[in-house]
Amino acid sequence: MAITADQVPIIMSAGAASLGLAALLWALRVSDGARGAARKYRERSSELETTLAEHRSVLGAHPGVILVWQGEALEADGDEIIAPELYGSPVALAGLLSFTDDAISVDPAVRIIEGLADLEARDSAGQDTTLRIRLRELRENGQAFSLTIIGPSGRFLEADGRTAGARAVVWVTDTTIKGLEESSARGKLEEARQVIARDPTAFLDMLGKSPFPAWRVSGMGKLQWVNPAYIEAVDGINLDRVLDRQLMLDQAAAEQAKKTISEGVDIDETRHMVINGERRAMRVLTFPLSGGAGAMAFDVTAQEDAREELNRHVRAHDETLNHVADAVAIFGADRKLTFYNKAFRDMWDLEESFLLDRPNHGQLLDRLRERKKLPARTNYAEWRAEELSYYLDIDGVKEDIWSLPNDRTLSVTRQRHPMGGLLLLFKDITGELDLKTKFNAIVKTQTSTLDNLHEAVLVYGGDGRLKLFNHAFERLWGLSHDLLKDQPDFSTVVEACVPLFHDTEIWDAIKGHVTDPSARARQSTTGEMRRSDGSILTYLTHPLPDGNTLLAFADVTATRRVESALRDRAEAFEAADRLKTEFVRNVSYQLRSPLTVIFGYAELLETQRNGELTERQSDYVSAILSASDHLSKLIENILDLAMIEAGRMDLDLEDVHLQDLIDESIEMVVSKAEDTEVAVRAEVTGKLGLIRADQRRIRQILFNLISNSLRFTESGGEIVVAAQRIGDMVTLSVRDNGKGLVAEKRATSFDSFVSGDQRGAGLGLALVKHFVDLHGGTVGMKPVDGGGLEVTCWLPAQAVVHANAPDLMLAEGARA
Numbered sequence: 001m002a003i004t005a006d007q008v009p010i011i012m013s014a015g016a017a018s019l020g021l022a023a024l025l026w027a028l029r030v031s032d033g034a035r036g037a038a039r040k041y042r043e044r045s046s047e048l049e050t051t052l053a054e055h056r057s058v059l060g061a062h063p064g065v066i067l068v069w070q071g072e073a074l075e076a077d078g079d080e081i082i083a084p085e086l087y088g089s090p091v092a093l094a095g096l097l098s099f100t101d102d103a104i105s106v107d108p109a110v111r112i113i114e115g116l117a118d119l120e121a122r123d124s125a126g127q128d129t130t131l132r133i134r135l136r137e138l139r140e141n142g143q144a145f146s147l148t149i150i151g152p153s154g155r156f157l158e159a160d161g162r163t164a165g166a167r168a169v170v171w172v173t174d175t176t177i178k179g180l181e182e183s184s185a186r187g188k189l190e191e192a193r194q195v196i197a198r199d200p201t202a203f204l205d206m207l208g209k210s211p212f213p214a215w216r217v218s219g220m221g222k223l224q225w226v227n228p229a230y231i232e233a234v235d236g237i238n239l240d241r242v243l244d245r246q247l248m249l250d251q252a253a254a255e256q257a258k259k260t261i262s263e264g265v266d267i268d269e270t271r272h273m274v275i276n277g278e279r280r281a282m283r284v285l286t287f288p289l290s291g292g293a294g295a296m297a298f299d300v301t302a303q304e305d306a307r308e309e310l311n312r313h314v315r316a317h318d319e320t321l322n323h324v325a326d327a328v329a330i331f332g333a334d335r336k337l338t339f340y341n342k343a344f345r346d347m348w349d350l351e352e353s354f355l356l357d358r359p360n361h362g363q364l365l366d367r368l369r370e371r372k373k374l375p376a377r378t379n380y381a382e383w384r385a386e387e388l389s390y391y392l393d394i395d396g397v398k399e400d401i402w403s404l405p406n407d408r409t410l411s412v413t414r415q416r417h418p419m420g421g422l423l424l425l426f427k428d429i430t431g432e433l434d435l436k437t438k439f440n441a442i443v444k445t446q447t448s449t450l451d452n453l454h455e456a457v458l459v460y461g462g463d464g465r466l467k468l469f470n471h472a473f474e475r476l477w478g479l480s481h482d483l484l485k486d487q488p489d490f491s492t493v494v495e496a497c498v499p500l501f502h503d504t505e506i507w508d509a510i511k512g513h514v515t516d517p518s519a520r521a522r523q524s525t526t527g528e529m530r531r532s533d534g535s536i537l538t539y540l541t542h543p544l545p546d547g548n549t550l551l552a553f554a555d556v557t558a559t560r561r562v563e564s565a566l567r568d569r570a571e572a573f574e575a576a577d578r579l580k581t582e583f584v585r586n587v588s589y590q591l592r593s594p595l596t597v598i599f600g601y602a603e604l605l606e607t608q609r610n611g612e613l614t615e616r617q618s619d620y621v622s623a624i625l626s627a628s629d630h631l632s633k634l635i636e637n638i639l640d641l642a643m644i645e646a647g648r649m650d651l652d653l654e655d656v657h658l659q660d661l662i663d664e665s666i667e668m669v670v671s672k673a674e675d676t677e678v679a680v681r682a683e684v685t686g687k688l689g690l691i692r693a694d695q696r697r698i699r700q701i702l703f704n705l706i707s708n709s710l711r712f713t714e715s716g717g718e719i720v721v722a723a724q725r726i727g728d729m730v731t732l733s734v735r736d737n738g739k740g741l742v743a744e745k746r747a748t749s750f751d752s753f754v755s756g757d758q759r760g761a762g763l764g765l766a767l768v769k770h771f772v773d774l775h776g777g778t779v780g781m782k783p784v785d786g787g788g789l790e791v792t793c794w795l796p797a798q799a800v801v802h803a804n805a806p807d808l809m810l811a812e813g814a815r816a
Helices: 007-030 034-060 090-097 108-116 131-141 183-198 202-209 228-233 239-245 251-263 301-322 342-348 352-356 361-370 380-391 430-451 471-477 481-485 490-497 504-515 557-607 615-646 658-675 695-712 764-774 806-815
Strands: 064-069 085-088 121-123 145-150 156-164 167-174 214-218 223-226 267-275 278-289 292-299 327-331 337-340 397-403 409-416 422-428 456-460 466-469 525-530 536-543 549-555 654-657 679-685 690-693 718-726 729-736 778-783 789-796
Touching: 064 090, 064 108, 085 090, 085 108, 090 108, 090 167, 108 131, 121 131, 131 145, 131 156, 131 167, 131 251, 214 228, 214 251, 223 239, 228 239, 251 267, 251 278, 251 292, 278 301, 327 342, 342 422, 361 380, 456 471, 471 481, 471 549, 481 490, 490 504, 504 525, 504 536, 504 549, 557 615, 615 764, 654 658, 654 695, 658 679, 658 695, 658 718, 658 729, 690 695, 695 718, 695 729, 695 764, 695 789, 764 778, 764 789
Parallel strands: 679 718
Antiparallel strands: 064 085, 064 167, 121 145, 145 156, 156 167, 214 223, 214 292, 267 278, 278 292, 327 337, 327 422, 397 409, 409 422, 456 466, 456 549, 525 536, 536 549, 654 690, 718 729, 729 789, 778 789
């Protein structure tokens, strides 16, 4: 309601009367004449009392109460209610005291304020508020107000607040007494009454049966009502016990309710408290009600546990991402950076302080561009806008490749984050691309190599499907490229190959090596196929490390034919060699018999027992003996060579004085050397000692070498027999200064029946080589500076009997 203009002068007049009375008393005190002063005082006092009585009667006629706070009372802190001066009608005062059942103060004025401060009220603009809030605004800011307060039992009150100088004045009027109606407030009350009237107990029943604690407190914070769930939560047994003892859910809930009453706002807080002996997470909601506040508490333990579990998962997720080698950044729905891992910070070399300030996506791009770390773009603004557009339009995963100025290449993956915003993944693929390039080059090289192979090559996977093949496979089996290009399975390929090779057992065995993953089956195998067209193939299966199997085919038809021809030829050569050996042996034996007769009769004639011979006859006999001796040695050499080539010659090993053997060999040929006027001498370096060898064969070696040099050395020449022991080897060499041999003849000089001058049978050097080989040594020949030839034999000091095996000698020669 509007304040009447007459009310303000009344208050002002009362104040002026009090001030005039005080001034009069002071004037009487200082004026001359006690009587005059006393009379004036009585007169003035009487006037003031009359005026004050009139004012009081006027104030008493007001249909409400007037509350006045002096200036000092306005300085109070917080929401503490300071007792005001009280004026007004006793009837109105009695009526307003009926609102103070929950007040705790004994002062009537304070009780009225406590009873009315938190009742539902509306201001002149129709906004919901409370008297407590408007009193605080009046005290702090001097903001005037006019309120309609809805009291219990449908009563309405009007409260108006104004400042008067250093005073604050509030008029409270019971409009029910005045018979006034507040249409908006009454309409609201009537509407509520109509709702309740339909089912007056429904609201209390609902709150009473609700599974969550609910309660109401007065404006002073006292419990006025609680539901059974509240009683059970505080273990209060019954309602009376809870209200009598004022058992609060916890102290924080009481403080929260007081704050709601004081500020007139809803408060929603979640905290842990003990309910029924268990620690539970409770969401406590307090909200203003007419005359106090209402409250409800909801058990959110499961939600809080789930939230904590989610937080743990988030922390674990963040910790996992922090150990990922790829850079990860997460931006929220507001485009601000909410998470980044260590790899992200290191990849872009960004300051920790900059990242902790949660820059938005655009700021991050700008910072990277300033440092020249982003890909070069002709229109950066357009590219930046495109990057930021992913927040509004992204479906699935968007991938891109960034080529950075520092020659790095990044794979950038963007996807919508489940919690809103965008997740970016940066992967350095520089090395991967290099490897891929190298790999592709290797694959091309391998493919080209495979396609240029004559052998057919193909690779099967563990699932039995064809992974790789070359052109040779198509040609070898007459298959079309269309059949093989779509990775057909093993059975399909075999079906196309069966017309050329129909042995299913072999195909099944090959399939087992391809598809069976067991260690027994994963073995390399080889085999041969004789196809219906007469061709012969060899095949190979080989397991690969990646689980695949290599299968290769080679056409060996021509090879087999050549081998067959070579085998036939070798057999023919062996037969011819056997025939040659048998022929030589037979001929040698056949020649030895008549030669023995000739040699015997020649020796008999030489003794001249049957008569003297003429000089010419003696020459004839000597020629016969010489020819017979030469022929005998030739036959012996041929027999030795035949036995060697037949592999039937064995060494008779013994300790041999090599020095004595050299001197003996020189003595054997010295007479012949004298005849040809060729000097023969020994040149031994160091001590030769004993060697383990066949003395007879070593003597033959020296004799044949010296004899060979004599044949090529002219009169006046020189032959040197040299020997030296070096560790476990002994070298024997015969050097001459004769005419030597040309290179072409030196190459074949150790072959059987090859003569360097066509004067011999070509067996001397051949036997030397064979005898040296039997001892496990080697022989060589080289020309001498100035003319001549030197043949050197390297013999082991300890010969072994196994050295005579031809196959062993071939192996030793190959290794040498």
